[in-house]
Amino acid sequence: MPPRRGRIWIQPEQPKQLTAIFRNLMDLALWYIFPECDLSWTLFILQAAPALRKLILNRARHSCAKTSEHSAEKTNVVWEPSKDLKHLNLRSLVMTGFEEEDKVAKYIRLVMERAIGLKIIMLRGDNCKACNAIDCESTRSQVDEACRQRVRGVLTHGSSSSVKIVIC
Structure with missing residues (x-):
């Protein structure tokens, strides 16, 4: 059976209430998350979707973007993941709109700690011509490579994880 695609609106709830809906979810893409919003709320999905293998987060929704009538309001959801959350199946985390900042x-690091089977993290910059958002892909200088090494160091410091980190 081919994968189904569609849009759904979700609100962070207790994972036990969502597990029946998300238990077979294997790939998930969350698009147009405002860059200034905290991302820890997305961990409720890891808790509710034990079969999830790939999580894609797109933080490229800028304040400069025009929104349609069907767009969600800008909200910063605060949600604390369970301290004992261990996800066994997540293999890939992809983040578009990556910017070097502490909250990201x-x-x-929180995902790396919780997703035991995580193999690769791909971080991609964003290119918004309207508001000059950071674009990590626009140049390939040695300075950029130093930045990539610094980010890798921050993400792996004190971690025993063998996750491959790719920064574009």
């Missing part, structure tokens, strides 16, 4: 690093 904390979030990625």
Whole structure:
């Protein structure tokens, strides 16, 4: 049976209430998350979707973007993941709109701690011509490589994880 695609609106709830709906979810993409919003709320999905293998987060929704009538309001959801959350199946985390900032690093480290089977993290910059958002892909200088090494160091410091970190 081919994978189904569609849009759904969700609100962070207790994972036990969502497990019946998300138990077979294997790939998930969350698009147009405002960059200034905390991402820890997305961990409720890890808790509710034990079969999840790939999580894609797109933080490229800028304040400069025009929103349609069907868009959600800008809200910063605060949600604390369970301290004992261990996800066995997540293999890949992809983040578009990555910017070098503490809250993103904390979030990625949190996912690395919780997702035991995580193999790869891909971080991609964003290119918004309207508001000049950071674009990590626009240049390939040695300075950029130093930045990539610094980010890798922040993410892996004190961690025993063997996750491959790719920064574009």
